[in-house]
Amino acid sequence: MKRILFLGAAPTQLPPIRYALEQGHYVITCDYLPDNPGHALAHESHNVSTTDRDAVLALARRLEIDGVVAYASDPAAPTAAWVGNQLGLPSNPYDAVLTLARKDLFRAFLAANGFNVPRSQSFYEREAARAWARELGMPVFVKPVDSSGSKGVTCLEHEDDLDAAFDSALSFSREKKVVIEERIVRASYQVAGDGFIVDGKLAFRCWADEHFDRLCNGLVPIGESFPATHDEALLRVAHDETQRLLDLLGMKTGALNFDFIFTEDGRFWFLELGPRNGGCLIPEVIRYATDVDLIKYTVDAALGLDCSSLHMKPAHGHWSSYMIHSLDTGAFDSLWLSERMRGHIVEQSLWVKPGDAVRKYSGSHDILGTMILRFDSADQMREMMDHMENDVRVVVTEARE
Structure with missing residues (x-):
């Protein structure tokens, strides 16, 4: 019986848990919300934040897992890579996963390697962000560097609204860092x-x-x-x-x-x-x-x-x-x-x-x-x-x- 650790047990994360159970695997779930429904399906569950990579690694070591999955979760993906790399389990390089999961690192990577990328900078301080937004000219996008699900994202049309947009993005960022980037006009559907x-x-x-x-x-x-x-x-x-x-x-x-x-x-x-x-x-x-x-x-x-x-x-x-x-x-x-x-x-x-x-x-x-x-x-x-x-x-x- 393979032992598999799922990072997250929210309603949207149930499908792989159900599949693993159907295959006869031993299912372990962890996240910081003990009432999430995936925990009730698992053989065992643990109240550990999926973004605390060292706590998850300690749990994974103790439980002697055979695999780790971060399904439909950007914040948990680097943790899964970290655990997989440290334990020699199937995984992608931690630095690569972190680059994809963080908007500031991803934008810098795209620019350094010749991909089309909007002009973009990231800030801890709002006044520096304000100066960059002025340099770009409105409208601009304001985003947390490390959130998902479009949480905390604003299309800023007027500089007077920057404080509210910055605070919204900050509230959804674990790093407490905010991206300000130019808006690229798309043709047809995203x-x-x-x-x-x-x-x-x-x-x-x-x-x-x-x-x-x-x-x-x-x-x-x-x-x-x-x-x-x-x-x-x-x-x-x-x-x-x-x-x-x-x-x-x-x-x-x-x-x-x-x-x-x-x-x-x-x-x-x-x-x-x-x-x-x-x-x-x-x-x-x-x-x-x-x-x-x-x-x-x-x-x-x-x-x-x-x-x-x-x-x-x-x-x-x-x-x-x-x-x-x-x-x-x-x-x-x-x-x-x-x-x-x-x-x-x-x-x-x-x-x-x-x-x-x-x-x-x-x-x-x-x-x-x-x-x-x-x-x-x-x-x-x-x-x-x-x-x-x-x-x-x-x-x-x-x-x-």
Whole structure:
């Protein structure tokens, strides 16, 4: 029986835990929230923060684990690499994973190696950040260097709002460091999705159009639709640039989560390349769309099992994930669905009950549930995903800004 340590036990992190249990592995979970549902599934659980690499390493040593997984978590990914490197378990180089997980290090790496990259600097002090924002000219993006799920991200239009944007980013940063970078105008949809590395090669990738809700925080994804609608020649450039990056970093195994854009002149720009599986049900939707189970490969790779069977497969059909969210702050009353939407729902999970406090959507921490959707055509999928307020609404009472 293989012993596998999962860093995180949140609702979005249940799929690999369930797979490991199905395979007969001994499952151990750890994070700082003892009520997270993954703990109830595990053989044993521990109240240890996934970002405390030395505490997790001590736990892993004591438990004599055979593999470690940080599923859908940027903050936990460096810890998983650190533990894997120290114990000689299947893993990627710690410095490479840290570079991908931290926006300041990633931007510096891209610039040093000839990738397209926005002008960007990172700051501990707000006045230095203010001076750089003035030099760039508005609008600029303000982000924590080490958060995920678009938490603490602001598109700053006016300098008068910099203090609030800086404080918001700071509140989501463990390093207490904030990125200020120029805004790059994209052509068409931002691209999301997941990939997987086998023996240093990008063996598989499945990309999607990313959707946002203009009625709340238009910077936070509310879902992805598969497959991506961009020209295949552009996506080949993205593939090749990803492989160049993996070679430079010495990445060898495991999942990748993508966010990138193309500009009007056809240039490719990395926004993020997370060294882990995507949230927002991306692996689950990819499984529906391609029959490729990246959840299985993530667990198997962490245990050093053979993953050579993984290869590219095109998406079939029209599939989306959707993050249920509120446009208002208040108390949850109900979830309203249009009649036409009901026919497209393949899976649905609601994490709140009547009376629970909900917030206006500002980041992944405000997600209230999830859906997997199937559509009849690409046009129908794009039209509905871009205007989901017509078909899905969270009803709240005592709404307030």
